[in-house]
Amino acid sequence: MVAAFGSLWVETHKDGTVWRIGPEGDVAAQIADSTSSRADSRFTTRSTGIAAGFGSVWSLTDDALVRIDPTSNEVVASVPIAVPHALAVGEGAVWVVSGPGQIRLIKIDPSTMHAKNFAQLGTSVGAIAVSAGDVWLVRFSEAGGMDRIDPTSGALSDLPVGYNDRFLVATPRWLWLINTGGAQRIDPTDGKAVDARSKKKASGSIGASYSHGVVWINNGAAVGIDARCGAPVEHISAFTGVKWWWTGGIAQLGRRVWLADPAGDRVIGLPLD
8 A cells, every 4th residue: 555645545456456545544436457456476475566656656457557647546547567566656767677587677757658678687576665866676585685776877786785575665864674574774875784684673564664754564563663763663453363475555644554454355544642
């Protein structure tokens, strides 16, 4: 899910629909054929399938990137992409990882919707983000590591940090690598780890996001940590029985933090103090 344009935008893979949900939990729209309708298998869960930017909501289907107009709540454009896996928005473009097979980074110009192969990636990608003028990707492999890509030239730097992290959360100061409830800060100015190792913040992590100075982790509870130092700031229980391979979004909208419960087919809004 993503919070944008005064609403939550939530993917459901049962029927390939994106739901628009208001700050009080009202369903404002259900947008058909706007996300993947293929059930995520255990080891290929997508890290980020929906994002907002350039006046639109962007979502991945089984074979395309789609653009949703938040005024009309309709899909207004799409770009065919082979097996899209993850997306990020920033630095003048929408970025989509395409794979499996030959893993590629696709750059889409939002003004023209033109897509081009921007970079060849040597291994699977676990997560993607845009921060401090660069595109960042976490590699999912035995060796681990990250790639830092110049969004203009495509120059790629291999960074020896990160290891099979599922979520890469950009904040104003740090990049946060998050996996199985652990979190580690990366300095986007030089790509170096601030923390020597990942520090446990939650019992697990099936979703992560940033809002208003807080990095939020979904582990069946809304776990909030200070985005500057990682100190705990919030823990609100919501549901149990979380499986580590699930994907369930989390986002703050207004004075609630919202969690997706994959087993319950529901979104839960938890009031903040």
